[in-house]
Amino acid sequence: MKKTFNLLFTFLLLSTTASAQEATVPESPKKPMSLQVLAGSQGVGANFRYVLNPSVGLRVGGSYAYAGINDKINMSGFNSKNRLSGKLSTIHGLVELMPEKFFRVVAGAAYMPDAQGNVHFIPKDSQSFEGITLSPEEIGTLDFNVDWGTFAPYLGMGLGRGIPKKKFNVNIDLGAYYLSSPTVKATGTKLLTNNDPNAAIIQNNMKDYRFLPVGQLNFNFKF
């Protein structure tokens, strides 16, 4: 099971390590705005970026991510088809401090309409217990839903020039959202309706799962 959660988080970290592609044209003080298309661990999205002065910039935008993997959870005695999925959507506002040309400190917060994970179990085999044999159809299905709340502060850094010198450049953001401690809810059907104690166990196990790492590539279009 741990392996599976690792996979989910690994998925969320995908494609964050590309190098910045820098244009070398001089910065124009008359063009402080850019549109940013992003792709990374928080999914895909867009930002509007406005530079107040050479040291401070503002970004507002949103992102959306959804990922899922099948049949990666193995539980002793409970052979199942299962799907582990995560959904993250953000509307965020960020402030950038730019002490150096290629390095930015980024802080802000996000409103997260969706910051959720889900594990869906469908039993594969009949279960026998003390003479009772139950078919998978009789047993039902089980979902564990993990919810990290709707608000999260963000702290990170940016690598690469914030505003392209010319029309386009690519830069990187690395950081993390500090999420609320997750709440876990179990929803079962038929014979799996009493798994609330397991939801409490998972919630306790995940109480420290509060850092959502962000690694993203930003494609910037100056206008």
Add this chain to the structure above:
Amino acid sequence: MKTILKKLTAVLAVIIILYASCKNPADDVEIIVNTDIFKSPTLIQFVNAKKGATGPQDFTVQIIGPNADLVRTSTGGRTYKASSGLLNLVLDRNANPTQTNPVQFTVSATVPGFAPVFQDVIIYSATQPTFYKVAVAEYANPVAGSSSLVTTRELANGTTNSEITLTTPTNTGLTLNTGITIPTGTSFFDATGAPISGSQLESRIIYSGSGTNGLSPVLTGGNVSRNVIDANGKPILPGAYLATIGAVTIDMFAGGREVKSFSKPLIVDMEIKQGMINPSTQQAIKAGETMPMFSLNDETGQWKAEGNANVITNAAGSLFARMSITHLSVWAIFEPIKVRDFKFTVHDIAFPVFDSQPFFCQLPVTVTRPASANAQTFGISGGIGTEFVDFGPGETTKTVTVTTENSSAKSITVQPVATGSDPVPTYVENVLSSAISFGCNAVPTFNFVAPPVAEVINADVYVRFDCTNKSLQTGINAIIKVTPVGATEDQAQFYNLVNGKASGSMRNGVTYEIVASVDGTTYKSQFKADKNNFVLPSGFDLSGSAAFDPATNRLKIEGFVRRNCN
């Protein structure tokens, strides 16, 4: 660029450290599978007919009768074993008992030292629990109003070479006796009709008569039956009260086999109390009369008319009912009085209603309870049949008419009934009984009193099997017994666990014993109800803990039975 790479590496390292420090979310997770797939949870509690004496504990039970194929153990098995005197049963998923189409079967058992166990079980609801308390007579410890005889006599190659007379002893609770005469030259046959050859005949006899306490004889399986065949061979519908003069249970064994019939009829002379009223004539029974005699089919639970017994007197002037019997079973002399109807409580528990007649008196019985937002049903026993009274939410007083025999000797007992949906309450006394003797014009009142509020703890119980061989748990489905340690057996409360869960109330500072019987295995625990968090004490079958929430005054008790799951 070198600086940037250093910073990037540092950030990634921090992320990895933070991520790796988290605990595996699946640690300790064990999927919980409900097993409440069956219907009609039923508890049969076997107790010693003599109050306070130890009843039968662990023994194998037979389930027979018309719907026996629908009966399972609470985990779905078909091997029935009682443990600690408790037997939890359920009905198969295909069963659909209703008030008009109940499920019926018979529970029987043979327990060393006790008279044969027999109980007709009728289930009317697929969801509500059914509870039977079966009083079992112990040969060495007869209840008031009964006596027993266990004796061995010589046989010559399976045949009596002289007349054998077996006479039950008298005691302080019963001054009457029953004599059984086995004629010379009688040979014995087993259930298949095959002759039994043996050198010894062991007889086990229980006689129930009119006791010195004035109470009428109590029949095996109860005195209200829905399965009586009259002298014309027709069923008495919907049932009958069996106004009993006396009953005798006879078991015989020879050559290691159970005797079922004989080559010559046995003569049974059952003594009748002088002045006893004949229910059909309302006059004192006298010599020269005949009285209907019945035998019990212990495979179907059916009482069948077997002709008449002749009332005779002996040389001393004592009255006897003389029966000639051709097979062994429970034999009784009674007048079946037709039940007018069976009524039902809101929990689908049936109880009989009778037409008024001189043989009966109608007692207005008042039951009061403390104010409660919960419904509650009380059982009233000691009358013609157990009756029930339903309290709706908020109701505190109810008066019901209880039918009793028209005699001065009565003992009315009132106690809460375990139901499937209502939390189990606790009272200062959980069982109330009347004096044993009062007239027909009495107005008995039973007041159930709540303990002081500060002493009451509302409790939620959650008991699960935790499979040691796979990551599975399942809530126990059974009716469990919860008894304050040191209290009498009567004070036991019964919690109906559905997927391991039930609710009730307990008294702060009282130590309780929990007894659950599942598939012939007993699981026990003991704990002191306390307004604090605590761990269930070690040394018992349940491990777990309890958490108290002062805001709601609720104690949540989680117990686990760790076992290998097949």
